[in-house]
Amino acid sequence: MSGQIVVGYTATEAGEDAVALGARLAAASGSELEVVVVLPADDRSVITPPDASYDRYLRDLAGSWLESATSQIPDGVTSRTNVRFADSFAEGLLAAAEEFGASHIVVGAANGGLRGRHRLGSVATELLHSSNVPVVLAPEGSRRVDPAVGVTRITAAIGTRPGADALLEEATSLAESTGAELRLLSLVTVDLPASVDTGVIQVAGAAHADQVLSQARENLSGVTEAEAVVGRGDSIEDAVQHLSWEPGELAIVASSRLAQPRRLFLGSTAAKMLHELPVPMIVVPRTRTSEGESR
Amino acid sequence: MSDRKGGAPLAPTEGKDAGGISSKGLSAGTIGLLGAVVIGISCIAPAYTFTAAIGPTASVVGAQIPAIILIGFIPMLLVAFGYRELNRRMPDAGTSFTWATRAFGPWVGWLAGWGLIVATILVLSNLAGVAVDFLFLLIAQITGNAAIADLAAVTWINIVVCLLFMFGATYISYRDMQTTQKLQYVLVTFQVAVLLFFAIAAITQAVSGNAFDFTPFDLAWFNPFAVGSFSAVAAGLSLSIFIFWGWDVTLTMNEETKDPERTPGRAATLTVITIVTLYLLLAVAMIMFAGVGTGELGLGNEDIQGNVFFFLSGPVLGPLAFLVSLAVLTSSASSLQSTFVGPARTLLSMGHYGALPKRFAAVSPRFFTPGFATIVSAIVASAFYVVMRIVSEDTLWDTILTLGMMICFYYGITAFACVWYFRKQWFDSTRNVFFTFLFPLVGGVILAVLFFTTLIDSMDPAYGSGSNIGGVGIVFILGMLIIVVGIVIMVWQAIKRPAFFRGETLSLDAPASLRRARK
Numbered sequence: 001m002s003g004q005i006v007v008g009y010t011a012t013e014a015g016e017d018a019v020a021l022g023a024r025l026a027a028a029s030g031s032e033l034e035v036v037v038v039l040p041a042d043d044r045s046v047i048t049p050p051d052a053s054y055d056r057y058l059r060d061l062a063g064s065w066l067e068s069a070t071s072q073i074p075d076g077v078t079s080r081t082n083v084r085f086a087d088s089f090a091e092g093l094l095a096a097a098e099e100f101g102a103s104h105i106v107v108g109a110a111n112g113g114l115r116g117r118h119r120l121g122s123v124a125t126e127l128l129h130s131s132n133v134p135v136v137l138a139p140e141g142s143r144r145v146d147p148a149v150g151v152t153r154i155t156a157a158i159g160t161r162p163g164a165d166a167l168l169e170e171a172t173s174l175a176e177s178t179g180a181e182l183r184l185l186s187l188v189t190v191d192l193p194a195s196v197d198t199g200v201i202q203v204a205g206a207a208h209a210d211q212v213l214s215q216a217r218e219n220l221s222g223v224t225e226a227e228a229v230v231g232r233g234d235s236i237e238d239a240v241q242h243l244s245w246e247p248g249e250l251a252i253v254a255s256s257r258l259a260q261p262r263r264l265f266l267g268s269t270a271a272k273m274l275h276e277l278p279v280p281m282i283v284v285p286r287t288r289t290s291e292g293e294s295r
Numbered sequence: 296m297s298d299r300k301g302g303a304p305l306a307p308t309e310g311k312d313a314g315g316i317s318s319k320g321l322s323a324g325t326i327g328l329l330g331a332v333v334i335g336i337s338c339i340a341p342a343y344t345f346t347a348a349i350g351p352t353a354s355v356v357g358a359q360i361p362a363i364i365l366i367g368f369i370p371m372l373l374v375a376f377g378y379r380e381l382n383r384r385m386p387d388a389g390t391s392f393t394w395a396t397r398a399f400g401p402w403v404g405w406l407a408g409w410g411l412i413v414a415t416i417l418v419l420s421n422l423a424g425v426a427v428d429f430l431f432l433l434i435a436q437i438t439g440n441a442a443i444a445d446l447a448a449v450t451w452i453n454i455v456v457c458l459l460f461m462f463g464a465t466y467i468s469y470r471d472m473q474t475t476q477k478l479q480y481v482l483v484t485f486q487v488a489v490l491l492f493f494a495i496a497a498i499t500q501a502v503s504g505n506a507f508d509f510t511p512f513d514l515a516w517f518n519p520f521a522v523g524s525f526s527a528v529a530a531g532l533s534l535s536i537f538i539f540w541g542w543d544v545t546l547t548m549n550e551e552t553k554d555p556e557r558t559p560g561r562a563a564t565l566t567v568i569t570i571v572t573l574y575l576l577l578a579v580a581m582i583m584f585a586g587v588g589t590g591e592l593g594l595g596n597e598d599i600q601g602n603v604f605f606f607l608s609g610p611v612l613g614p615l616a617f618l619v620s621l622a623v624l625t626s627s628a629s630s631l632q633s634t635f636v637g638p639a640r641t642l643l644s645m646g647h648y649g650a651l652p653k654r655f656a657a658v659s660p661r662f663f664t665p666g667f668a669t670i671v672s673a674i675v676a677s678a679f680y681v682v683m684r685i686v687s688e689d690t691l692w693d694t695i696l697t698l699g700m701m702i703c704f705y706y707g708i709t710a711f712a713c714v715w716y717f718r719k720q721w722f723d724s725t726r727n728v729f730f731t732f733l734f735p736l737v738g739g740v741i742l743a744v745l746f747f748t749t750l751i752d753s754m755d756p757a758y759g760s761g762s763n764i765g766g767v768g769i770v771f772i773l774g775m776l777i778i779v780v781g782i783v784i785m786v787w788q789a790i791k792r793p794a795f796f797r798g799e800t801l802s803l804d805a806p807a808s809l810r811r812a813r814k
Binding site for chain 1: 325326330333334337338386387388468471473474475476479544548549550551629632633635636640643647658660661663
């Protein structure tokens, strides 16, 4: 891949989570890190009198925050720091991602997330509704994962809805570039209405998993190992809980059908998974542009 | 009207040292003329300041309110010139604190910062108090149930609602939530339009014989010499400084504007013309309608003085009175937010230079606001309001008088700081003679005289609302308490954090004359 990964940093634990995960992903995929702090743009203050000297103070402060953030990044990873001004944090990150031609944007969970669990903050929510590059969500506690763990496995949750192809493509290329195993999780069984006969569900699930697996193998170089599993359980939450997750695992899902083409939108399936996932989650836009904005 | 003309020559900055500060590639220069005027007007919050200040002013100067408004602007303008020079030379979020420290050393600087913080905290509690009154009035007007407006006078209800307001304002300030520019423009226009409407309606009512106490218009209202005593003029002036307070932001916005050479001067002029016209019109209209007596609706009535619009909007506008309530409410709400910035940034600066615990310098990593300082300001303002509300029925009035005094205190120090700081550059150019020497010096002297006159007069138990403790006026007690507490905290900080008080973090300075350098 060897692209750029944009990390949205705040001087909080969530920000450290994002930097740690970004560094781990960059190390595994040979990418470079662009650590970004987004400060509020001047022109958004219409009530409070603007004060250039305060803005300057903030910028210096952001610089020192970034310095301490990058000091945590392992030596092998190239990283740069950026201070940006934008109306919102998400807007600034998107602009930075576009400027650097980034392959991913990494952000942390909102404050107060349970250990190892995701909780979407306003920044992540806004990103998930507007980003045109995959967004990586670092769950609370990512900063405590040993960088040496790397990226060991990538699990793609694949349904039958539009967007599955783009997701499969992203998952296979990520697996290739990070050298991780690929695990394909078929969600057909969960997607089917509950009224459908259990036997039929199982058959359909197995068939879908096989089909996805063979499709994935076509894209894989052969070095990367791939397996397919069928999600079990009444609900998506069940299915996620029944799976085993490795410490170095990443989950990858497609954004909702409601999203505009090439924009993200967190669908209900992905949102439900997010609550249960103990590992970072990557949300991929429904269709990737063929121009390949970055890769 | 000399003061209007006085605003005009601000625009050109002919001095050679003008605009010498680089903005270091910041996203500077985003505010246009209109934006600056809107920020200026919302900081002044005319609907709020007028309702809070007109009553006390009427009771000290009688019908000469227009005269006091006009001359009250003069010290404000003179000091603002000093502000502008200092801000250009040393832009710093700590404003008065930093400048006074650079000019006079840590002790005076600390007290100037203290004065600014206390003044803004006083106004925060007063703003919230006014907002509470108008919230209940608005509900009463909309529901047609007059009894609801009386709930604002029930002490515990008043306190609870006021604390809720304060909490809301703190939350918004902490998270730096801003309305859209469009909404803010609409709110400011609405505020000015309603005030104009009120003034015209009051004059019409008065002339057509429906007034409470019709007082025919008299040019003598504009004559400051018609006021009985100097003490009365001094008290009136310190109040009228309060009504212009906030105006200086338009003048000190330099780097932030699109055209630093012209925008601040034009914005300041435009803002002040709007505000002065509005105030004069309102003052004349109110005197014509209600008179300055102590009758039920008279401006001199102690019971209505803290919040005149609250009592007059109904009789003047009838069913449309809710517009005034809405205007004052929105004006106080946005002013609450812009006012929070002042003490928070100064506390931050004091924390940064080690004049206060380091925690005050903490910036919220997510909202980029001086989080700790904002919360401390809110808690102190709330506590102050609660105590005042319980101690004295006429809280609003007395806090305004104390506030006027505190503004004179720290503005005065700042003006003298400007004079002293630029002492080596006074005679660099004709411009410098006026802007770094004469103007701030005269402004500072006026404010100092006002401060001491008010302080001495306020010892009289009859001063202000007439509340007193042990025969000494409560305004004096408040003022002295504030200064003494300030000195105590300062000494305590000096023992705990000597570095700042030894001048190690922020040193004395006086820029050298540029004339010699040029030769």
